[in-house]
Amino acid sequence: MVSAGQAALNWSYTPEQISAAGDKYVNGKKELLDKIAALPLDQATFENVLQPLGQHENDTTGELMVITFFQHTSPDKALRDASTEVEKRLQEFEIECAMREDVYKVVDAVYQRTDRAALAPEDRRLLEKTHLDFRRNGLALPKDKQEQLKALHKRLADLSIQFARNVNEADTEVTFTKDELLGMPDDFLAGRETKEVDGQTQFVVTTKYPDLFPILTLAKREATRQRLQYAYDTRCKENIGLLEEAIRVRQESATLLGYPDHASYVLEEKMAKSPTRVNEFLTELRGKLLPLGHDEIAKFIAYQREVKDALGEPLSGAGTIYSWDYRFYMNQVKEREFEVDDEAVKQYFPMERVTQGMLEIYQTVLGLKFTEVKDANVWQEDVQLYEVWDKASGDFVGHFYLDLFPRKGKYNHAACFPIRAGSRLADGTYTTPVNAMVANFSKPTPNAPSLLKHDEVTTYFHELGHVMHGLCSQTKWARFHGTNTENDFVEAPSQMLENWCWEPEVLKGLSGHYETGKPIPEELLNRLVKSKNVCAGLSNLRQLFFGLFDLKVHSKPADGSDQKVDVIALWRSMRQDVTLIKDGQDDKETWPAAGFGHIMGGYDAGYYGYMWSQVFSADMFYSRFKVEGVMNPKTGHDYRYEILKPGGSRDGMEHLKAFLGREPKIDPFLKSLGLN
Template identity: 65%
Template sequence: MAPTQQSPLNWDLTKDQIEVTYKRLINEKKTLLDTIAALPLTEATFDSVVLPIARLDNETAAEFGVITFVQHVSTDKELRDASTDAEKALVEFEIECGMREDVFKVVDTVYKATDQSKLSPEDARLLEKTHLDFRRNGLALPKDQLAELRTIKKRLSELSIQFSRNLNEADVELLYTREELDGMPDDFIAGLKTKDEDGVTKYVITTQYPDLFPLLTLATREESRKRMAVAGESKCKENVAILEEAIELRQKAAKLLGYPNHAAFVLEVKMAKTPEKALSFLKDLRNRLAPLGQSELDQFRKYKQEDLARQGQAATNVVVESWDYRYYMNKVKEREYNVDDEAIKQYFSMDNVTTGMLSIYQTVLGLKFVEKKGVSQWHEEARLFEVWDGASDTFMGHFYLDLYPRKGKYGHAACFPIRPGSQLSDDTYSTPVAAMVANFSKPTPNTPSLLKHDEVVTYFHELGHVMHHLCSQTRWARFHGTSTENDFVEAPSQMLENWCWEPKVLRGFSSHYQTKEPIPDALLDSLIKSKNACAGLFNLRQLFFGLFDLTVHTQADGKVDTTKLWRQMRQDISLIQPAPNTWPAASFGHIMGGYDAGYYGYLWSQVFSADMFYSRFRKEGVMDPQTGKDYRFKILHPGGSRDGGDLLRDFLGRDPTIDPFLKSLGLE
């Protein structure tokens, strides 16, 4: 399966082209499935049934990826809407395909008659997963229940797409005077639009991350932070009803399929296997973290008490609110560790970080990146890179970087696997294409884009997903790259975040954007020491998200008041309550974007990422090419063609353990 160098994807799309493409894709697959369903059972074999379906998925994956990706990045609302409509139609069609009784009858015959020991491991896995997909789609149910399940799944698809569309399109604008923005740095102010209101110049602040996070972290006036927090946590009220309907429908579907709840259905095919195991993990970790989190909260309360006293306000019974969380976390870093995020970011311009990061990935993973210009893009800010194997000079694929916010664009940071790698019908190999989409602060007339350290970590993490996609090589598209168990998929990227805490690595791409001097040792040392600053509260917050997700998806009837439950659990677990009269669950994109009953996976996979880093890279060298080669070929290369647990055992030489993770948090 030698990869063949392919041209970059074409992004010169029209609304009509998107519509024509998705309808053709639906027609091609329907025709194939009709043919397979009509096969006499005596002619049903792996080669005549399972392979043709998988081959068609391989052949059409690129077009599917392109037309459904456009909704996240295009500046043209008509194109975004067309892309959203295409995804809705394709997802609904895939639901229908997965619930065709006539096709399942043929697949079931093949599954029962095939000696899997005579298939290659990946082909055997393909057969196993294809058959399991049909069973999990209810094909063993009576016709009336199957019809009900089909209706539920289509409605869930509609709800998920609408939830995401509402989030992407929602952007609240607030107006602040310069005095109300006390504490905000000059480069932040310089990048803001202004409006005249009653003769007063006011600054426009949005709820997009490049505005939201800095203001909540740096604005000294509590009222200014509160306004922003309330605005951010009260977006998309219509999503509350969408989420609650989805939770109830998921529970109904699970019951129809014979599972006690939606979480049990979801976790069956993950590393954790059962909700009980995931909940036990989270609750054990919560017990370990709670004392640390409480001591950190006491420190926050002390700082806030001092601030209130300086302002002449009563300072008894001080409550740390949600809009105080980032602000006082930053104060801890400044006061206890002498870390000044604003000073640090002067040394991490976007250009330097990008160049340094790409160099690190090339060295560790044995790759070579070549930027391509003058080719079709969806936006002038997007950059395209070719990926080559550094040793053999074999072409491996493409990736895009689209790093700054704009209206209508996807609002978080993520890797989009646009085209999976796979073997085509002519025995050539279709090389993968991925895009990293983010929302870092844009350059201003006076300064380049400057990244805070936590943004550097985010950059490393999401580019890690891109590398997972590019370094994987599988025969079948369904197993490529990040198509692993959801509670394993974050581990490879989380592991690579550790490079952001290595002094030599940071020095390698730090350079003051004006003086060109490297970051001072004292500033760097303070940053490294602050790695576990507020680790208790930070991880309790992650635990809250995971426990909230599992709680709503283990309700017996699926009925849940998400706003009430969110408020109760947020206070109880994270120790900090949400802003009043808000509905933050309406913006919890993960729960409607494929991580339902799966958010626990972020912490679950942290265990594996810590074990990989501390047990191999820390001992053998963070830039050691042999360790990097092992990581690339034992963890990234197989994609989802093998179980995550098997990949870990190959790389570690043993079963993974939680000890390195606990030590990394300073808990043992």
């Protein structure tokens, strides 16, 4: 740690400077690798091979992450384009680096000759992981196979970048009359852009989340929900071709490396280890969830008839629940059975109050102190910057940014971006971490501030949890910092923190009516908390579907035949089979997988991790925080130092055993869903 605040990052780049920074990185790393490759094998040591490699990553991570981050958030298209282009070049360069046989031979010599038990644990992990990376990149293959693999990896990099860019740039618009928006609250319509269409004033609605989710939840007319869902599910069709090609390329790469399929290749480095284990986990959980799901679908269908009767709409299609019905009828259950009105609830959760309350909670539980930096250098005027200090020691911890509202060309979802890893520099000093939370919450209107529905509060808490993971982690090597853990563990810390959003005292502290400042009323609060498991069957079946679909497309068929995936057809058939909800009308083709960013953004053959890590998150919360107190600083201290601080410097299972005092169990997770 350091006791004085380090300067925040520079965001004043031009497209030319972004390109030049990329060139500087490439030239510097190439020079280092050439130097290492020239070492005689009998002179190669951890100190002159692995340490320089790790140190170079430590020293360059900050600027590298900045220049590639612009593509997701900059309001300037020229900067976004330059950032996308430099990331493409950097990914191609890193593939070249990972395929350098001359460097591998030197690393392998160190690996074979070093007494690994004599190394410090994190140094030993750096050596073992670096050596494994080279082997997984095919350096043990004949030269012609190496070249083939290199070309496949470069193609995958191109495909993933183009896929993400297409999604980010897909700003589809649909217009609706006021009658078609029956059920939408006044604040949704206030200040909204309008157009004259066929002599009628119509409201412009986008497929961004702040428009999409409210309409799918509240619009009473099925035709309205259906039209917007159709627009959302027919964005960037070119991504289907990119995804299908990526699946083929991944399978070809895995085969070259001697793995039966891409899923086996990926899972080698995960906690789950094998596709068989993942499939068994998901299938077993699906069996437990299906009875709940069928009961919930029956409720949806009963409410569907009532809603259509009240509107005087025909019952054509009644008895089938479609993708555009899911959020609407889940909301009907909340309102009818629990008397929870999301529109009433959100009046008590204005953005500013939620942010203040949330930061207070994190400060208390984790022993931190946050200070907002006014007039900070940021990439867009709405972005906020905070300094983070350790409350007990007064040491400076790091920075984080909040970029919370949608805009054209911006990343479409909610996520935490690690901008700079905390790590040791060559002179022995410590560079502090920087993280950014990027989200798309509703913007303020002329009549009201940004108001958050309860599920948005939960999303906020979750993503801010990832930010805290990055801030509280302390590792020697940037490679292991923060969320650089196994992918099927990385969500567990933040999923665990979502439970705070169902604790009455916590919700009181987060709330304050945007007009009166009064906390959420006790009666409404109690009903909200009781609704925690509303439609838990269907909600979790939906997550299981994403995991099973991802596993299916990346696994070799049971009969051993070559895999040829029709993504559109497979998505549609699996969606209804697993979730009990039909994806769309038979006479209208859609392609929702074109927007499934996770499958092209690093979660390939790993989406199951969301459900897998839920088991760990439930155990951490119910076995410790729920027993010892959700605001208990001692429990928070243990969580900070056993779960967050190590980052990926040891296996996730070691984190869990240190925090829980034993290996994790599935029982708390099942109990949290009301299944036992």
